[in-house]
Amino acid sequence: xxxxxxxxxxxxxxxxxxxxxxxxxxxxxxxxxxxxxxxxxxxxxxxxxxxxxxxxxxxxxxxxxxxxxxxxxxxxxxxxxxxxxxxxxxxxxxxxxxxxxxxxxxxxxxxxxxxxxxxxxxxxxxxxxxxxxxxxxxxxxxxxxxxxxxxxxxxxxxxxxxxxxxxxxxxxxxxxxxxxxxxxxxxxxxxxxxxxxxxxxxxxxxxxxxxxxxxxxxxxxxxxxxxxxxxxxxxxxxxxxxxxxxxxxxxxxxxxxxxxxxxxxxxx
Amino acid sequence: xxxxxxxxxxxxxxxxxxxxxxxxxxxxxxxxxxxxxxxxxxxxxxxxxxxxxxxxxxxxxxxxxxxxxxxxxxxxxxxxxxxxxxxxxxxxxxxxxxxxxxxxxxxxxxxxxxxxxxxxxxxxxxxxxxxxxxxxxxxxxxxxxxxxxxxxxxxxxxxxxxxxxxxxxxxxxxxxxxxxxxxxxxxxxxxxxxxxxxxxxxxxxxxxxxxxxxxxxxxxxxxxxxxxxxxxxxxxxxxxxxxxxxxxxxxxxxxxxxxxxxxxxxxxxxxxxxxxxxxxxxxxxxxxxxxxxxxxxxxxxxxxxxxxxxxxxxxxxxxxxxxxxxxxxxxxxxxxxxxxxxxxxxxxxxxxxxxxxxxxxxxxxxxxxxxxxxxxxxxxxxxxxxxxxxxxxxxxxxxxxxxxxxxxxxxxxxxxxxxxxxxxxxxxxxxxxxxxxxxxxxx
Numbered sequence: 001x002x003x004x005x006x007x008x009x010x011x012x013x014x015x016x017x018x019x020x021x022x023x024x025x026x027x028x029x030x031x032x033x034x035x036x037x038x039x040x041x042x043x044x045x046x047x048x049x050x051x052x053x054x055x056x057x058x059x060x061x062x063x064x065x066x067x068x069x070x071x072x073x074x075x076x077x078x079x080x081x082x083x084x085x086x087x088x089x090x091x092x093x094x095x096x097x098x099x100x101x102x103x104x105x106x107x108x109x110x111x112x113x114x115x116x117x118x119x120x121x122x123x124x125x126x127x128x129x130x131x132x133x134x135x136x137x138x139x140x141x142x143x144x145x146x147x148x149x150x151x152x153x154x155x156x157x158x159x160x161x162x163x164x165x166x167x168x169x170x171x172x173x174x175x176x177x178x179x180x181x182x183x184x185x186x187x188x189x190x191x192x193x194x195x196x197x198x199x200x201x202x203x204x205x206x207x208x209x210x211x212x213x214x215x216x217x218x219x220x221x222x223x224x225x226x227x228x229x230x231x232x233x234x235x236x237x238x239x240x241x242x243x244x245x246x247x248x249x250x251x252x253x254x255x256x257x258x259x260x261x262x263x264x265x266x267x268x
Numbered sequence: 269x270x271x272x273x274x275x276x277x278x279x280x281x282x283x284x285x286x287x288x289x290x291x292x293x294x295x296x297x298x299x300x301x302x303x304x305x306x307x308x309x310x311x312x313x314x315x316x317x318x319x320x321x322x323x324x325x326x327x328x329x330x331x332x333x334x335x336x337x338x339x340x341x342x343x344x345x346x347x348x349x350x351x352x353x354x355x356x357x358x359x360x361x362x363x364x365x366x367x368x369x370x371x372x373x374x375x376x377x378x379x380x381x382x383x384x385x386x387x388x389x390x391x392x393x394x395x396x397x398x399x400x401x402x403x404x405x406x407x408x409x410x411x412x413x414x415x416x417x418x419x420x421x422x423x424x425x426x427x428x429x430x431x432x433x434x435x436x437x438x439x440x441x442x443x444x445x446x447x448x449x450x451x452x453x454x455x456x457x458x459x460x461x462x463x464x465x466x467x468x469x470x471x472x473x474x475x476x477x478x479x480x481x482x483x484x485x486x487x488x489x490x491x492x493x494x495x496x497x498x499x500x501x502x503x504x505x506x507x508x509x510x511x512x513x514x515x516x517x518x519x520x521x522x523x524x525x526x527x528x529x530x531x532x533x534x535x536x537x538x539x540x541x542x543x544x545x546x547x548x549x550x551x552x553x554x555x556x557x558x559x560x561x562x563x564x565x566x567x568x569x570x571x572x573x574x575x576x577x578x579x580x581x582x583x584x585x586x587x588x589x590x591x592x593x594x595x596x597x598x599x600x601x602x603x604x605x606x607x608x609x610x611x612x613x614x615x616x617x618x619x620x621x622x623x624x625x626x627x628x629x630x631x632x633x634x635x636x637x638x639x640x641x642x643x644x645x646x647x648x649x650x651x652x653x654x655x656x657x658x659x660x661x662x663x664x665x666x667x668x669x670x671x672x673x674x675x676x677x678x679x680x681x682x683x684x685x686x687x688x689x690x691x692x693x694x695x696x697x698x699x700x701x702x703x704x705x706x707x708x709x710x711x
Contacts (some may be wrong), residue, residue, distance in 0.1 A: 059690025063644045063711035079594045087645035087709060091615035091625045091636035094644055101614060101634035105594060106627070107601055108609045121600055126593025180689025207691055207710055209661040209683050244647060244692060244709055 026173075026195055029156065032068020039190055039199035040174070045069055046194065048151040049173030050143065054191075056163045058086075058244060060178040061186045061206025066158055067097040070130060073156070074100025078129035081122040083107045084115045086134055087244075116142050123149035123157055130156040144171045166191070280312060317342060323478055324374070325470045327502055329509025331355055331365065336384070336467040341416060343391065345384050345467065359396045372501050381407075384467060385459040388416055389433075400461045407459075408434030417455065421448065472510035476503050476569040485561035489553045492521070492562060496553075497546055499567040504542040512572040513538035517545065519567050523560035531556060533603075536595035536630060538573045544596050551603030598630060619669035620677060621646055621707065641665070641683070643693040643708030650705035653694060658684035664696070676700070683710065 028044030030037050037043045045051060055062050070080050080103060082089065091101055107122070109115040116138060122131045123146055131150070138146075138159075150157040159172070166177070173194040181187035185205030190198050277297040289304045300307055325335045325344055334347035348358040355361045358380035369376045379390030381397035389407050390397055392414055397406050410433045412422050425448070430436060436444065436456065444453045457463035478499050486492055496519065507513055515538045519531040533548045601610045611627035615636025618624045625646075628634060641662070663682030679695040686692055693708030 092639035
């Protein structure tokens with residue numbers, strides 16, 4: 001009898017980590033990427049939980065990663081709330097990714113405190129739907145509150161966080177990190193999965209351009225109309241490409257000397 | 269400790285603390301003060317009592333479509349039989365009324381009976397009389413002073429040796445008429461249901477206004493939440509009664525010598541939901557600065573809107589529910605962050621990316637063309653860049669537009685990759701400026 005109660009408790013408590021056994025009680029929504037679903041406990045994004053998406057710099061496919069599930073949420077008539085996106089959402093591109101503009105709410109706050117408050121409000125409103133936010137700094141306790149609100153209201157909560165977020169532990173159910181993965185696309189490292197050991201990374205091509213090899217000299221069709229000056233004087237020792245993230249603006253970011261050492265190109 | 273006083277300076281009612289010290293209704297004020305010199309005495313305000321009764325009638329209208337405010341006494345009569353199926357037996361309805369009115373800060377005494385006059389007497393005894401035949405038996409033991417008759421007449425009857433209602437009921441009608449005039453037997457007939465007792469029914473108002481004088485000054489905004497909650501609860505009861513809803517509520521906070529502070533609650537859609545109004549109120553109060561302590565609160569809803577089918581909570585469908593949830597969220601966020609802080613977005617027909625979107629309110633439809641080879645994010649403004657630092661992956665796409673509005677531009681857009689692997693959208697501009705700019709992120 002006691003055993004049964006205990007088992008019941010174990011089965012119904014998603015927070016409980018049970019060694020190697022995957023806890024299937026976690027409700028999930030498919031990510032839309034088979035390779036990722038295969039690695040995630042429960043086969044998708046954890047519903048009613050915070051998932052952290054960590055990128056060193058934007059433009060690695062962090063929104064493409066979420067597009068399929070955001071699209072499904074919109075189809076179901078549920079809302080996606082963006083709290084303080086660092087950039088402007090561009091409707092034609094979102095439309096093309098299947099994200100329902102009519103189910104998108106954008107919130108602009110004035111400071112970090114308000115931003116976190118807005119996140120909590122968004123998670124504590126109604127049932128279902130998703131939150132996307134880009135918190136700069138967020139204390140463990142606030143993160144935990146978001147996690148609880150998401151759980152109570154069956155929300156998907158996606159926090160886009162900078163790399164230094166990894167220095168602190170997190171109550172999030174899922175933590176994954178995107179890295180440029182050369183011609184294999186983007187490498188998705190699953191750093192923390194509640195309910196299982198972190199699985200191996202997955203490589204996903206989020207963009208048709210992702211497998212375009214570096215150094216464009218061989219790509220006449222694309223580059224044909226580009227001004228000559230583009231092709232001249234390439235590969236400076238220190239790229240001056242500035243970061244596009246507002247938080248890095250004005251920091252005089254010089255990148256990491258030279259181009260990334262990448263796998264040799266394999267054209268096809 | 270407080271008590272209420274009439275013109276002849278007698279205690280009419282007092283709170284339990286005063287009662288514990290020996291103060292009783294009927295006591296002269298001077299005597300009461302002699303017992304307790306710290307007694308706080310409040311004068312009775314018949315106009316305010318009447319206003320309150322009317323508001324309560326409007327509130328009760330949600331439970332019965334036949335509500336009556338008798339002219340000659342302080343209370344309400346509700347027809348409970350017709351709403352039996354909706355709200356249960358009169359006894360269950362009474363419990364519900366008591367509970368909900370208690371939450372609004374009112375103490376109530378309820379009773380029910382098949383006739384209005386019997387119900388009136390039953391209320392004083394918390395009795396629920398289920399059949400007409402039982403009125404005589406259940407109310408017979410009531411002392412005469414409880415009857416809804418004027419005091420002089422009751423005194424006269426008591427002098428003749430009548431003590432209880434049943435003493436009167438035992439007498440033949442003719443005797444009663446001879447001794448006390450025709451109005452007494454008529455009253456008894458109405459009581460027993462022998463004579464019909466038609467009543468003028470109350471009609472709910474087209475607007476709502478309520479006023480609350482605070483027993484003590486309030487200095488902190490958050491402390492206003494509690495009395496305001498009470499007024500909003502009352503408002504919502506009235507709204508449910510009249511099948512109506514509000515979209516805006518006006519609150520005035522009265523100070524001693526300063527102009528009133530005002531708080532306006534605006535909603536995305538009409539509602540009769542207290543929690544929703546309180547949610548918005550909470551945010552408003554957080555940002556309110558009081559110039560002085562608040563002495564009284566007035567709450568007005570000048571337009572009570574008829575609730576259309578489908579708007580209410582009766583018609584649940586997930587999409588409508590979702591819509592309600594998002595409206596409430598929007599209201600809460602706007603109340604604290606400002607109206608401009610929360611919006612949807614929609615596309616605008618314009619080839620220039622920076623002009624091809626705008627914010628929208630939730631009432632407007634969202635539409636946009638779909639363009640697959642565009643980035644999901646645009647930089648708030650194009651940033652100058654040195655193109656030699658980037659790999660060009662695709663392009664150019666020529667965008668030339670805007671000659672008609674003076675903001676014309678000619679650009680070639682490229683998909684580029686920065687040294688750290690980010691996919692970005694850059695353009696080479698010929699007009700109005702020359703040079704390379706980053707404009708978007710393929711996230």
